[in-house]
Amino acid sequence: GKSYRIASIPGDGIGVDVTVEARKVLDRAAASHGFSLSWQEFDWSCERYTKTGSMMPDDGIEQLSRFDGIFLGAVGFPGVPDHVSLWGLLIPVRRAFTQYVNLRPVRLLPGTTSALAGRSAEELEMVIVRENSEGEYSEIGGRHNRGQANEVVLQESVFTRVGVERIIRYAFELAKTRTGRVCSATKSNGLIHSMPFWDEIFAEISAEYPDVHAEQCHVDALAARMVQAPDRLDVVVASNLFGDILSDLAAAVTGGLGMAPSGNINPMGEFPSMFEAVHGSAPDIAGQGIANPVAQILAGAMMLDHLGETVAAQDVHAAVEKVLEEGAVQTPDLGGKSTTAELGSAVVAAL
Amino acid sequence: GKSYRIASIPGDGIGVDVTVEARKVLDRAAASHGFSLSWQEFDWSCERYTKTGSMMPDDGIEQLSRFDGIFLGAVGFPGVPDHVSLWGLLIPVRRAFTQYVNLRPVRLLPGTTSALAGRSAEELEMVIVRENSEGEYSEIGGRHNRGQANEVVLQESVFTRVGVERIIRYAFELAKTRTGRVCSATKSNGLIHSMPFWDEIFAEISAEYPDVHAEQCHVDALAARMVQAPDRLDVVVASNLFGDILSDLAAAVTGGLGMAPSGNINPMGEFPSMFEAVHGSAPDIAGQGIANPVAQILAGAMMLDHLGETVAAQDVHAAVEKVLEEGAVQTPDLGGKSTTAELGSAVVAAL
Numbered sequence: 001g002k003s004y005r006i007a008s009i010p011g012d013g014i015g016v017d018v019t020v021e022a023r024k025v026l027d028r029a030a031a032s033h034g035f036s037l038s039w040q041e042f043d044w045s046c047e048r049y050t051k052t053g054s055m056m057p058d059d060g061i062e063q064l065s066r067f068d069g070i071f072l073g074a075v076g077f078p079g080v081p082d083h084v085s086l087w088g089l090l091i092p093v094r095r096a097f098t099q100y101v102n103l104r105p106v107r108l109l110p111g112t113t114s115a116l117a118g119r120s121a122e123e124l125e126m127v128i129v130r131e132n133s134e135g136e137y138s139e140i141g142g143r144h145n146r147g148q149a150n151e152v153v154l155q156e157s158v159f160t161r162v163g164v165e166r167i168i169r170y171a172f173e174l175a176k177t178r179t180g181r182v183c184s185a186t187k188s189n190g191l192i193h194s195m196p197f198w199d200e201i202f203a204e205i206s207a208e209y210p211d212v213h214a215e216q217c218h219v220d221a222l223a224a225r226m227v228q229a230p231d232r233l234d235v236v237v238a239s240n241l242f243g244d245i246l247s248d249l250a251a252a253v254t255g256g257l258g259m260a261p262s263g264n265i266n267p268m269g270e271f272p273s274m275f276e277a278v279h280g281s282a283p284d285i286a287g288q289g290i291a292n293p294v295a296q297i298l299a300g301a302m303m304l305d306h307l308g309e310t311v312a313a314q315d316v317h318a319a320v321e322k323v324l325e326e327g328a329v330q331t332p333d334l335g336g337k338s339t340t341a342e343l344g345s346a347v348v349a350a351l
Numbered sequence: 352g353k354s355y356r357i358a359s360i361p362g363d364g365i366g367v368d369v370t371v372e373a374r375k376v377l378d379r380a381a382a383s384h385g386f387s388l389s390w391q392e393f394d395w396s397c398e399r400y401t402k403t404g405s406m407m408p409d410d411g412i413e414q415l416s417r418f419d420g421i422f423l424g425a426v427g428f429p430g431v432p433d434h435v436s437l438w439g440l441l442i443p444v445r446r447a448f449t450q451y452v453n454l455r456p457v458r459l460l461p462g463t464t465s466a467l468a469g470r471s472a473e474e475l476e477m478v479i480v481r482e483n484s485e486g487e488y489s490e491i492g493g494r495h496n497r498g499q500a501n502e503v504v505l506q507e508s509v510f511t512r513v514g515v516e517r518i519i520r521y522a523f524e525l526a527k528t529r530t531g532r533v534c535s536a537t538k539s540n541g542l543i544h545s546m547p548f549w550d551e552i553f554a555e556i557s558a559e560y561p562d563v564h565a566e567q568c569h570v571d572a573l574a575a576r577m578v579q580a581p582d583r584l585d586v587v588v589a590s591n592l593f594g595d596i597l598s599d600l601a602a603a604v605t606g607g608l609g610m611a612p613s614g615n616i617n618p619m620g621e622f623p624s625m626f627e628a629v630h631g632s633a634p635d636i637a638g639q640g641i642a643n644p645v646a647q648i649l650a651g652a653m654m655l656d657h658l659g660e661t662v663a664a665q666d667v668h669a670a671v672e673k674v675l676e677e678g679a680v681q682t683p684d685l686g687g688k689s690t691t692a693e694l695g696s697a698v699v700a701a702l
């Protein structure tokens with residue numbers, strides 16, 4: 001059978017706990033579908049940073065470039081400033097491999113309840129298409145008159161036509177395969193350079209897709225709408241920062257952060273894509289065996305799908321849904337007393 | 352009795368509808384408490400812009416400077432680009448009058464229901480303290496290679512020590528009068544210049560307030576938390592953009608956008624402060640008499656409080672709560688069939 005080379009980077013905190021379980025599930029799905037996953041594990045993490053002064057080796061990106069996929073747990077740990085840990089691993093990988101799409105599907109899974117009152121599962125299914133390579137997350141900026149009364153700090157956002165066009169086009173293509181609706185997050189009333197530009201390109205590209213219903217909404221109003229009227233939202237396209245906020249929010253209004261996967265996708269396939277959970281490393285509950293592995297397992301299913309193993313991906317989804325629906329095995333965040341490993345094993349058994 | 356000079360700018364859309372009702376209520380409260388409000392109305396709006404090419408006259412700021420308070424409906428109308436309407440009126444007023452605090456209290460009022468399942472009113476009371484004079488909303492930036500394949504757009508965020516210190520200090524002072532808890536919204540993992548600076552000043556100032564419980568939370572996680580676990584939030588301090596998003600969200604998880612007032616406050620009182628609703632001009636329902644005037648009435652109560660008329664402000668609050676609790680007069684967003692004017696008159700009667 002076919003074999004895929006996967007780089008596994010469990011990272012920190014519960015990233016380690018959930019990755020183990022997800023790998024069990026993915027290996028089982030592979031075995032049933034006649035392919036295999038050849039894992040190589042990397043200890044790149046805040047722990048490594050504390051020992052060596054860097055999150056990954058100098059040739060880290062080069063090493064990863066030889067893989068078919070990257071499976072990331074989570075990075076971040078108290079004592080290591082976030083901007084060090086993230087800009088030393090997660091963000092460089094996203095950028096070096098032109099993973100310009102961050103795809104974050106959310107839906108209310110069976111056996112779970114929404115934080116919102118009186119909403120059905122159908123009203124709570126959407127996908128956030130987040131720009132993942134530029135925008136508000138830029139290295140440009142700095143501090144002037146450090147520590148003085150007249151200190152000023154600048155932080156530049158950088159939007160390019162190439163970057164904005166490709167993410168918006170991706171969202172429209174995706175909408176054609178779903179409900180045919182796209183909503184763009186903007187804030188052109190406050191951010192008068194970047195967002196009018198974003199809106200202009202959105203208008204240009206929506207003209208190419210007369211069959212897709214296109215609308216735009218200010219990010220503040222859109223956040224409110226996710227809570228008050230999520231039913232008319234399906235594909236939501238957003239800049240790096242807005243997509244980050246809206247995808248956490250979308251996860252919260254559906255089944256919670258323990259359930260939401262995230263794909264950092266290089267659509268042309270010249271470079272490996274990377275799959276992870278939306279949640280972070282949650283150091284407070286790390287190593288206790290209580291983290292919910294569902295998001296990481298579903299991230300694995302996204303990876304299988306991306307590798308072309310569509311049926312195996314669907315099976316993993318179905319197995320997760322079966323276990324959640326039965327409700328016998330639930331981690332504490334789902335209201336149960338089961339461990340991370342028990343939930344992982346239940347999904348393996350359901351396969 | 353004392354008389355206060357108030358500039359009323361109903362603006363556009365439902366701003367006009369709700370301002371009329373709020374004025375009725377405020378005049379009645381004034382009459383009962385032995386003071387008066389001397390209103391002067393300004394037609395500054397998108398309509399004016401369409402006719403004259405500007406939202407307000409050249410000496411608009413100077414005219415407003417002579418008032419004790421500014422009462423704003425809402426600005427914005429289809430056809431007038433948002434960045435024109437807002438930067439031609441709302442934002443210049445905020446900045447010219449150093450209204451560096453945007454105070455947005457939210458709570459679940461009696462007779463209304465939260466979008467969240469199973470939350471009590473006590474869990475849903477908080478106040479967003481939004482920085483209102485700098486940060487992400489800056490005029491600095493521009494477009495390079497317009498329309499070309501290699502087009503680049505820059506948008507600068509500008510944070511100053513003075514600006515960040517004063518808003519964070521305001522939040523801590525406010526927390527002392529409430530539950531003694533402050534949560535700061537950050538995103539230092541993505542925005543590596545501005546937000547580490549914000550966090551540093553937050554840490555400095557929290558050291559001055561050992562009795563206030565200070566924590567920080569990334570804005571994405573904080574948005575999720577407002578939905579999944581709002582109960583431990585009270586004072587939330589945030590930058591201009593984050594405060595904008597979080598305050599709409601906070602309004603949505605409590606009683607909805609029809610209920611949330613907003614004060615643009617110049618704490619030292621050298622300049623007039625401005626009071627408005629969090630919601631916008633909602634052109635789709637304008638002029639139909641169905642807009643909910645509660646947010647605007649409560650904005651009026653904030654104005655009375657700011658003017659020192661604390662008891663009158665409390666009375667307005669109590670009257671609104673009485674009407675909502677009785678539930679006989681409700682606008683469509685509250686599930687009823689009453690008009691804007693009927694709800695306004697009911698509050699007047701309750702006074």
Ligand SMILES: CC(C)[C@H](C(=O)O)[C@@H](O)C(=O)O
Nearest residue numbers: 189190220437441595629631
């Ligand atoms: C209209 C817009 C510029 C404004 C803002 O973002 O400041 C509004 O959303 C608000 O919250 O007052």
Ligand SMILES: CC(C)[C@H](C(=O)O)[C@@H](O)C(=O)O
Nearest residue numbers: 086090244278280540541571
């Ligand atoms: C950890 C952080 C830098 C990251 C981001 O904002 O991109 C995370 O929140 C995410 O959403 O993947």
